[in-house]
Amino acid sequence: MQESDTIQPLTWHEHIYRGENRLRVALVGQHNSGKSTIFHAVASTSYRTGKLTGTHKPYAECPVQIGADEVHLVDLPDLQSLRDLQGDDLEALKYLLWGDARPLISRHERSEPPAPFSRPDVLVYVIDASSLQQSLELALELPELGLPVVIALNMMDEAHRKGVEIDKDLLSEKLGVPVIPTVALKGHGLTELFQQILKTGRKPVCPLPQPASPHIQAWAKKLHEAIDQPEINEAFAMPGSMLTMNLLEKDAYFLSEFESHFPETLPAIRALHSEADKTLPRPLTDEVHADRHHRSVVLFEDVARLVHKPKISWEDRLDMLFLHPSWGLIGSLSVFAAVLFMVFEVSTALDAMSAARLADMVSGWQPDTATGVIGRAVVDGLIGLIGIVVPYMLPLVLMLVALEESGIMHRIAFVVDRFFHAIGLHGKVAVPFLLGLGCNVPAIAATKGLSSGRDRVVSSLLITFVPCSARSAIVLALGAKYLGVMGVFLLFTLSLLVIAILGRLLSHRYPEISPGMIQEIPAYGWPKMQPLLSSTWSRTRDILTIVTPLLVGGSVILALLQFAGADQIINTALAPVTVWALGLPAVLGVPILFGVLRKELSLVMIYQALGTFEVGQVLDSIQITTFLVFLLFYIPCVSTFAVMLKVIGRKEAFFSIALSIGVALIVALITRFFLTGMHGLT
Ligand SMILES: Nc1nc2c(ncn2[C@@H]2O[C@H](COP(=O)(O)OP(=O)(O)OP(=O)(O)O)[C@@H](O)[C@H]2O)c(=O)[nH]1
Ligand SMILES: [Mg+2]
Structure with a gap:
């Protein structure tokens, strides 16, 4: 999401609804008109549910952010009419009339008021547009409640399909209330709806009750x-x-x-x-x-x-692919496949043409003086930088910007929202997560677009556990050879599991619940070259300035350590991890440490350290699995760390390192003991 999308122009003389001052908005309407769909489309990851006093049907309630304002949104059980109500329906009417107070006539009923919160400031009457006629009787009655009303003319897609054409302006004029067409299931019209709610809240005008004959x-x-x-x-x-x-x-x-x-x-x-x-x-x-x-x-x-034969536009057809509750997942999956294709075909080819070729060119240079070693390390660092920027960062960021500009990304985010809610995040993080499969650096940079600081931190922390292409390459190279397809599949499934579990655990560390958000669904459009390029450049530019020094500096330090013959010392220092905890040969200490520069370096160094390309001769399958699990999760590479410093700050970036080492150790240990136990049994 671009920043410009989330920032609304502010007019300061207007009243701002925030905190205790939030506007209370209740969704009312007939059964199955789409109230809960609207609620869930904008709800935060956690919302309050309860029952109106003396009823069985639950309501749901949560704050929702609309630009600088916030409203308290209440999803009420269905209401068919205002007359002759009984049971739960009557209790719902009492809430609409009296909120958290009991008038004289109802004092004898129960000690608690109808609801623990006040009566709404604005009513949103959600109508199923495809059966408009049945909803109009209540529309004629509602103004009697003496509350400002906004009509959400929902299910416009269904109405369109059935050939029902509605003159919304005339409807609005006749009823004296604003009418906003929506397709809640696809997020269409929700931004306009909530803007109208705020507008109505600011200048509350109660519609005049419609006169009877x-x-x-x-x-x-x-x-x-x-x-x-x-x-x-x-x-x-x-x-x-x-x-x-x-x-x-x-x-x-x-x-x-x-x-x-x-x-x-x-x-x-x-x-x-x-x-x-x-x-x-x-x-x-x-x-x-x-x-x-x-x-x-x-x-x-x-x-x-x-009207007969309603016309279905290509936008409608595309929306069926991207926004349909179940088909929509196919649309998201095809984007997912495109990202994978990008990473494994385009990025690998670009890498072979750029960084790999440069690395080949300097491979003959084996300096034996300290200055030479520093020079070579600087060159290695710069090649590493080119290896991140050219094949991964530029194409992936370009793709992200193109997805945003075309309006596709907003649709993916909308569809996968509920899956991410399960780990306490908003659907907007879906695309950064996808990008993480290519490279964590642009993925974390992309979380800058999230408006909530908490979501930015949590998703950045989790993205480091998404196997980037470098890590996938090692898993594929070693895993496919020694563990088989099933082994590789299980390793990737493990990543998913770890992310899901950590997501839940991190929700406890960052309990702050960000208010719900309206996910804007813009019209489709072809990305234009100029904004595409300038947006891509502005997102990569500042990452370069921060990644470069760390990558070059880290490269120099490690090269000097190696030059000074510190290999032995490094291996011994890391022995508690490599040998004791993971049961691996001590010589793997250096590849693990050097992995922080760029993970694929590890692979070459593993061969060097073990002295053979046939890793299977030196390590058994339990060792290989443990090692791969550790590599999958431990410390993100130095470039990821650099971008984290920029996006989530020093404290969280260091926490991320501690977290990844901790998780890598724990999961690798569990894997090791589990596999050893299994081995013992057979
Ligand atoms: N085609 C279409 N279906 C929708 C739309 N909005 C909601 N639905 C579907 O309509 C059905 C009912 O939606 P709900 O949101 O549960 O309706 P509700 O008003 O909360 O219903 P009650 O809580 O029973 O009063 C669900 O299957 C939704 O997926 C829409 O804009 N278009
Ligand atoms: Mg409902």
Whole structure:
């Protein structure tokens, strides 16, 4: 995600909703209209659930960040109507009316208020656009609650498929509320929806209740006059027009409360009911129902029309691939395959043409003076740099930027969001994780685009466990030869497992839950050359300045150590790890240490240290597995460390080193003892 996408222009004279000041927004609507889908599309990784007092159906609640503002979003159980409700539905209505307070008429019911939080500031009425007609009756009723309403005209894709065309502007004008079309399942329209919610919250205007037909209005007016008394208004603490309509429709709950609290007024109401029943062509309740139904049908006919053969655009077709709840995974997997192809075909070829060729050219230079050794080490460091930048960083960052510019990346992030939620992260980290398969350096750099500091740290820490192409190369070279396809597969599965477990553990270390976010789904577009190149350059430029000195410096130090004959010392110093813990020959100490420069160096050095290309003659399969497991997880290379210093700071970068060494040791030890145990059994 580009920074420009997350930063909203701020106007400071406007009220900012944050912390305790958050706007409370409730999602209401009929069963299966998409309330929970909207909620989960923007929810944070962890949200609160509970039950409204005396109900069985759960609500969910969490803060959501919208630019500089935050709202408290509440996903409520379904609500079919405001009239004649019973059981859970009635309790939901009580929450909408009274929030965390009990008015006089409801004090006797239970000690706890309807909900532990206040009544909403803004109502979002989620409508299934593909069956608009059924939703319009409630749309006519909702304004009676006296709350600002925004309509989310959801399932527009379904409506389109069924050939239902809706004039949303006319609908908005007729109902007096803003109407935003959405496809919650694909994240379309959610940004606009939440911007509108904020706008409505800032200038709250409650829509006027839709007037009933004149013959009903006349009775409503009479009834209103009978009950319009200050003590009644105070006791019910609800808009007078709603109480009037509820009593007119003989709503059981409100009538019974009226009976127990204002028995002296009840006879007047009853008299009015029977008079109306006699005068009107049908009983009053039926007449009011029929009138509302009629008005909703007229409204539907005004705003909607059926078209035959709806046109499906190529964007819709692409969205089926990228945003469909199950097909969408195929789209993401194909991008995953493209990244792998990039790494194993393009990057390897580029590497062979650039860094590998340069390394070949200098391989004959074997200096025997300290200055020569330093010179050679500097050259090695620079070649290492070219080996990271040319084959991996530039193509991968270029690909990342192209994915962002085309709008594909936002879709992948949207689809895989719920998987990442399981390890406490947001879907936006998906693409950095993918890039990590090529090289951890651009992957960690890409986490800079995440707006939450906590997510940046946690995903950077986890990305170091994604096997980059250098590590995969060693696993493939040694594993495929000595452990077989199954062995290699298990090693990669182990990486996935370690990342998942660590993700959960790290959630405890960084318990702060970042608020939910709206994932913007921009329109598709061809990436343009100029922004593509400049964006790629601006992302690689500052990494270069920080990676270069560390890579060259590290290379010089290690070369000097080797020149001074410190190999022996290094091997002895590392013996507790190599020999005691991992059960490997001491000579593997140097390759392990040098691996921090660039992991593929390890492979060459393993051959040198063991004195043979036939590793299987020196190490048994348990040793090879243990060694590979250790190599997979231990310290990220020095370039990764450098980029971490820049992205997550020194403290976390050092923590990452400690974490990777710790994890590598623990997992390698477990592997070793597990395999030895298995071996003993057979
Ligand atoms: N095609 C399509 N399906 C959607 C859309 N939004 C939600 N759905 C699907 O509609 C179904 C119901 O969605 P939910 O979000 O569970 O509906 P709800 O309003 O929370 O339902 P209740 O909690 O039972 O009231 C799910 O299968 C969603 O995947 C949409 O925009 N388009
Ligand atoms: Mg739901």
